Amino acid sequence: MKKQKLAHASAWPLWPRELTQLICAFQDGIYQDMIPLGRIQHIGNPCNEHKAITILQNAITLVEPWLASFGLSRIPLLLACLPHMGAILACYSVYANDIQVRAFLMAHNQDLLLNNIVLRVAIKMGALETLQFLHAAGFDHGGFSIPFLMGLSAESGRVDVVRYCRDTLLIDVPVAVAQDADWMVLMCAARFNYVEIAQLVVAHPRCTLDIIAPALGVASDLHHLQVVTCLLDRTNGDMTTCMQETLNRVCDHDQVDVARCFFFNLDGTTRYAPSTQNRYFRRAVWFGCVGIATFLGKEMHSGSIHATDVYIAAIRDHVGVLEILRRQQEPVVKDMGLFNGMLLFMTGCFKKIPTLAHVAEAVNVDVMVLVLHVVQPTTDDVGAVLSKIGLMPEMRQLLESFQATANDKVQNTGTMSLD
DSSP: OHHHHHHHHHTSOOOHHHHHHHHHHHHTTOOGGGHHHHTSOOOOSSOOHHHHHHHHHHHHHHHHHHHHHHTTTTHHHHHHHOTTHHHHHHHHHHHTTOHHHHHHHHHHOHHHHSSHHHHHHHHHHTOHHHHHHHHHTTOOOTTSOHHHHHHHHHHTTOHHHHHHHHHHHSTTOOHHHHHHHHHHHHHHHHHHTOHHHHHHHHTSTTOOHHHHHHHHHHHHHTTOHHHHHHHHHHHTTOOOHHHHHHHHHHHHTTOHHHHHHHHBOTTSOBSSOHHHHHHHHHHHHHHTOHHHHHIIIIISOOOOEEHHHHHHHHHTTOHHHHHHHHHHTOOEEOSOOOOTTHHHHHHHHOSSOOOHHHHHHHSOHHHHHHHHHHHOOOHHHHHHHHTSSSOOHHHHHHHHHHHHHHHHSOGGGOOOOOO
């Protein structure tokens, strides 16, 4: 019989490493079944909720089997042997929605449960029932940043969680704190395309344009069109400097889908005055934004183009835009038509405001043909260009042909065209 026991034992030999681990665990007072749990990374204090959730993703594969084997009865012994498992189990009860573990901890060691990291994990995961439980238990988030907690609630993507946190965390707080919280929530909603959360925030009177504008920029950059529309609906057609910069960026990057949200209400009416539409139409011509120029010029009929706009497009080799203007056949205003911001743009790109003469010196004949079609300059304008020395022979020939054709037509019609 003794020989049989020895033979049986020798069938599962312990390797030196395993034997060392057992001896060390025994010396530390750790039971054999708890050794794997001892390898779980600690949720320290402080610890951010993102790191805690990452730890829990790995820990659950060890904690769940252990609880299945031993139940709740060995938890006090586990905490005595491995104190760091207290924070793990408290957060695990939220992560796995384990109500039994949560109730056990509440009955025997509620300090582990009524903890900031548990609250933050619950908010981040959108665990509404846990939040209600903590609130009913009298948990005080004491001194923790309310805007930060509200931002976490938005990251959950659940509008019910955001609403609950607003109803419990924003009670009797200063308006400035509540607005900071709205800013955090709205930025998150813009980043992750959470339309319902955005609608919840902008519905409150304290949500100002200064709160909306940065989120509008984020949503526009990410092409989250429903959030963009939601935010714009709240602006009532008003525009801050930040919003104007966003619209500039949208148009300059030729993002027609986003621009359509800016310029059109859902009912098909326009958000902004015709002068604003025209300003962005002209800007699209300067920057060669074919999509925006087509949208504003053809769909919205956004007013006239000035000769200066055409010259800028030609010198910058925006042939696609010139083709659009040629097809539209809209009359071109001959004066410069400068407005706010245009002069700054001019001085940044050109030493002087461009004229037809500058165009003749800078472009090839094919581009000049488009310019003449679109602008329909006067014979005096063309004559002034022809008086310049150093024109390319083919450019001079084109201009002389245009001038001769113009002189053959009836002067009082003011209409000149190329054959």
